[in-house]
Amino acid sequence: MLYQHGTLGTLMAGMLEGTATINSILEHGDLGIGTLSGSDGEVIILDGTAYHANEYNEFRTLTGTELTPFATVTPFKPDIQFTTHIITDDETLLDEVLAKVGSKNIFNAVKITGTFEIMHVRMMPQQQPPYTRLIESAKVQPEFTKEQITGTIVGFYSPQLFHGIAASGFHLHFINDDKTFGGHVLNFELNKGTIEVSKIETLEQHFPVNNEAFLTTDIDYANIDEDIRETE
Amino acid sequence: MLYQHGTLGTLMAGMLEGTATINSILEHGDLGIGTLSGSDGEVIILDGTAYHANEYNEFRTLTGTELTPFATVTPFKPDIQFTTHIITDDETLLDEVLAKVGSKNIFNAVKITGTFEIMHVRMMPQQQPPYTRLIESAKVQPEFTKEQITGTIVGFYSPQLFHGIAASGFHLHFINDDKTFGGHVLNFELNKGTIEVSKIETLEQHFPVNNEAFLTTDIDYANIDEDIRETE
Ligand SMILES: [Zn+2]
Ligand SMILES: [Zn+2]
Numbered sequence: 001m002l003y004q005h006g007t008l009g010t011l012m013a014g015m016l017e018g019t020a021t022i023n024s025i026l027e028h029g030d031l032g033i034g035t036l037s038g039s040d041g042e043v044i045i046l047d048g049t050a051y052h053a054n055e056y057n058e059f060r061t062l063t064g065t066e067l068t069p070f071a072t073v074t075p076f077k078p079d080i081q082f083t084t085h086i087i088t089d090d091e092t093l094l095d096e097v098l099a100k101v102g103s104k105n106i107f108n109a110v111k112i113t114g115t116f117e118i119m120h121v122r123m124m125p126q127q128q129p130p131y132t133r134l135i136e137s138a139k140v141q142p143e144f145t146k147e148q149i150t151g152t153i154v155g156f157y158s159p160q161l162f163h164g165i166a167a168s169g170f171h172l173h174f175i176n177d178d179k180t181f182g183g184h185v186l187n188f189e190l191n192k193g194t195i196e197v198s199k200i201e202t203l204e205q206h207f208p209v210n211n212e213a214f215l216t217t218d219i220d221y222a223n224i225d226e227d228i229r230e231t232e
Numbered sequence: 233m234l235y236q237h238g239t240l241g242t243l244m245a246g247m248l249e250g251t252a253t254i255n256s257i258l259e260h261g262d263l264g265i266g267t268l269s270g271s272d273g274e275v276i277i278l279d280g281t282a283y284h285a286n287e288y289n290e291f292r293t294l295t296g297t298e299l300t301p302f303a304t305v306t307p308f309k310p311d312i313q314f315t316t317h318i319i320t321d322d323e324t325l326l327d328e329v330l331a332k333v334g335s336k337n338i339f340n341a342v343k344i345t346g347t348f349e350i351m352h353v354r355m356m357p358q359q360q361p362p363y364t365r366l367i368e369s370a371k372v373q374p375e376f377t378k379e380q381i382t383g384t385i386v387g388f389y390s391p392q393l394f395h396g397i398a399a400s401g402f403h404l405h406f407i408n409d410d411k412t413f414g415g416h417v418l419n420f421e422l423n424k425g426t427i428e429v430s431k432i433e434t435l436e437q438h439f440p441v442n443n444e445a446f447l448t449t450d451i452d453y454a455n456i457d458e459d460i461r462e463t464e
Contacts, residue, residue, distance in 0.1 A: 009393045010337075103447035105242075106439050161241045161396055161453055205435040207338050215335035221393055 002107050002156065003028035003204045006070040009164040011039060012227045013219045016131040018067025019208030022050045025071045026064065028204070031111060031154050033173040033184075034071025039134055040126035042184045044175040045073055046154055051175055053182040055125040055142050061179070069208075072156055072166065074109045078196035085192045087117055093190055094170050097197055098157070105159050107200035110172070112153040114193015120145045121174055121183025138231040144183065151176035153185060156200075164224055165205065167232040184232075234339050234388065235260035235436045238302040241396040243271060244459045245451045248363040250299020251440030254282045257303045258296065260436070263343060263386050265405045265416075266303025271366055272358035274416045276407040277305055278386055283407055285414040287357040287374050293411070301440075304388055304398065306341045310428035317424045319349055325422055326402050329429055330389070337391050339432035342404070344385040346425015352377045353406055353415025370463040376415065383408035385417060388432075396456055397437065399464040416464075 005020045018037030025034065026048060034043035034050075041054035043062070050062040080100050084093070093112070101108050122143045124134075155172035162168060172185040208214045237252045250269030257266065258280060266275035266282075273286035275294070282294040312332050316325070325344070333340050354375045356366075387404035394400060404417040440446045 007393060105446055105449070105451060106441055161239060161451075161456075164393055165397070199441060201439060201441045203435075203437040203439075205437060207433060207435075209338055209431060209433045214337060217337070219337060219393075224393075 001202045001204055002072060002074045002109065002200045003206065004072045004166065005068065005206045006208060007165050008070060008167055008228060009221055009224045010214070010219060011070045012134045012224050012231065013221060014131045014133045015214055015217065015219065016069055016127055017211065017213055018069050019211045019214065020068055020071065021064065022062050022066045022068060023064035025068060025073050026050060029073030029075045031076035031109060032071060032073030033155050033171060034068045035124060037067045037069060038126040038128060038131065039069070039124050039137055041123045042173050042182065043068065043071060044154060044173045044182050046152055046175055051179060051182060053123050055123045057123065057142070057144055059180050059182055074198065074200065076109055076111060077198055078111070079199050080197040081194065083194050084190060088190050090188045093195065097195060101197060101199055107159065107203055108157045109198040109200060110153065110155055110157065111196045112190065112193055115148065115150045115191040117189040117191045118145060118147055119149050119174055119188050120186045122186055123183045133227065135227045135231055143186065146181060149176050163228065167228050171232060233434045233436055234304060234306045234341065234432045235438065236304045236398065237300065237438045238440060239397050240302060240399055240460060241453055241456045242446070242451060243302045244366045244456050244463065245453060246363045246365045247446055247449065247451065248301055248359055249443065249445055250301050251443045251446065252300055252303070253296065254294050254298045254300060255296035257300060257305050258282060261305030261307045263308035263341060264303060264305030265387050265403060266300045267356060269299045269301060270358040270360060270363065271301070271356050271369055273355045274405050274414065275300065275303060276386060276405045276414050278384055278407055283411060283414060285355050287355045289355070289376055291412050291414055306430065306432065308341055308343060309430055310343070311431050312429040313426065315426050316422060320422050322420050325427065329427060333429060333431055339391065339435055340389045341430040341432060342385065342387055342389065343428045344422065344425055347380065347382045347423040349421040349423045350377060350379055351381050351406055351420045352418045354418055355415045365459065367459045367463055375418065378413060381408050395460065399460050403464060
C-alpha cells in the first residue's frame with residue numbers, strides 16, 4: 001500500500017498550503033517523500049522518521065507537527081533485493097529496478113542504500129502566500145552536488161497514467177548517513193550499494209477535504225503535465 | 233472511501249480481461265459501477281447486490297464469481313440529501329449536486345432514487361479476445377430510452393485531474409425498481425426523486441498485480457483523454 005496526501009498536480013497549480021501534519025503522514029508508513037507548506041524544501045521519511053532539507057542546504061529532523069500539502073509514504077517491505085558493486089548511473093540502475101519489478105504499470109517503492117560517487121540534488125525554495133504556480137519556484141531552485149557520500153535514496157515509481165497525480169517515473173529523495181544533507185534527487189552515480197524494491201498493489205489517495213481553499217478553488221490544471229516534467 | 237479496481241484508461245487501451253471477481257469488489261462497498269470481462273455491458277451495484285445489463289438489453293443478478301477489469305464501489309453513507317418535485321434534466325441536477333458538495337476537486341458518490349420522465353442508457357457490447365481499444369466497441373453500442381420509469385441511479389463524480397484514472401465528471405449507471413432494465417446513463421430527466429450524495433475523502437486504487445498481461449504490456453495511453461470523452 002502506498003498512501004498519498006494531496007496530489008502533485010494540485011501542488012503544481014499553486015495550492016501550497018499545508019493540509020496534513022507530518023505525524024498524520026507517518027501513521028501510514030515509514031518510508032516516503034514530501035514537502036512542507038509553501039512547497040518548502042524536501043521531506044525525506046526514512047525508518048519512520050521525517051527529515052527536512054531546505055533551500056539553504058540546512059537539514060533537520062521534523063517534530064511531526066509541521067504541515068504538508070503533498071506527501072507519499074509506504075510501510076516499506078521489500079519484495080526484491082539486489083546489490084551492485086560497480087559504478088552505476090541512475091538511468092541504468094532504475095531501468096534495472098523496473099526490469100526486476102517486471103512492470104511499468106504498477107507503482108513501486110525503492111530504497112537504495114550505499115556509497116554514491118555523485119549525488120546531485122535540489123531543494124525547492126519556500127513560497128510565501130499568496131502562492132503562485134510551482135514552476136515559478138522551480139526556476140530558482142538551488143542545486144547541490146556531493147561526491148563520495150554514503151546515504152539512502154527513498155522514493156517511488158509511478159506509472160505513466162498517474163502523471164499529474166504524481167510524477168510519472170521515479171521521484172526520489174536522498175538523505176546521507178550523518179543526517180546532515182539531503183534533497184530531491186536530480187541524478188546520481190551509485191558506487192556500491194543495496195537496492196530494495198516493494199511492489200505496490202494499492203494506492204490510497206487522500207484529499208484535504210477540510211481545506212476550504214482546496215475545495216472551492218477552480219484549480220487550473222492547464223500545462224500541468226509539462227510543468228511537472230520541467231520541475232521534477 | 234471509494235475503492236476502484238483497474239483504471240478506465242487501461243480499459244480504454246484495450247486491457248479488457250477480467251482481473252477481480254465481483255465478490256471481491258463487493259467486499260469494499262455496497263454501491264457502485266463496473267463492467268465484465270471483454271467490457272461486457274454495465275454492472276450496477278445497489279444495496280450490496282451486483283446486477284448486469286448487456287448489449288441485448290438483458291438484465292440479470294450476478295452470482296459474484298464473474299470477473300471484472302474495472303469496477304468502482306463505495307460503502308455508501310450519504311452526507312447530503314435533498315428531494316426534487318419538478319422535472320429536472322441531468323445537467324441541472326448534477327450541477328446542483330456539485331453545488332451542495334461545494335467542490336469540484338473531490339470525488340463524490342451519488343444515489344438518485346425516483347421516477348424518471350426519460351432514462352437514456354447504453355450498454356457496451358462485449359468484445360472477444362484479442363481485445364482492441366474500447367473506442368471500437370463504443371462505436372456500435374446499443375442505446376435504449378425508457379419513459380416514466382422508476383429506479384435508481386448510482387455512480388461517482390471524479391475531479392478533472394483524475395481523468396484517465398476514471399472519467400472526469402459524473403459516471404452513472406441506472407437500474408429500475410423491477411430489476412429488469414439498466415445501463416450506463418447517457419442522459420435523463422428526473423420527475424420527482426431523492427438525491428443522496430457522499431463526499432469521498434480517500435480513493436483506494438487497486439491494481440491487478442497478478443495479471444501478467446496487465447503487468448507486461450506496453451500500454452498505449454495515446455489519445456486516452458479524448459477516447460474517454462467520446463466513449464463516456
Ligand atoms: Zn521531490
Ligand atoms: Zn459506465
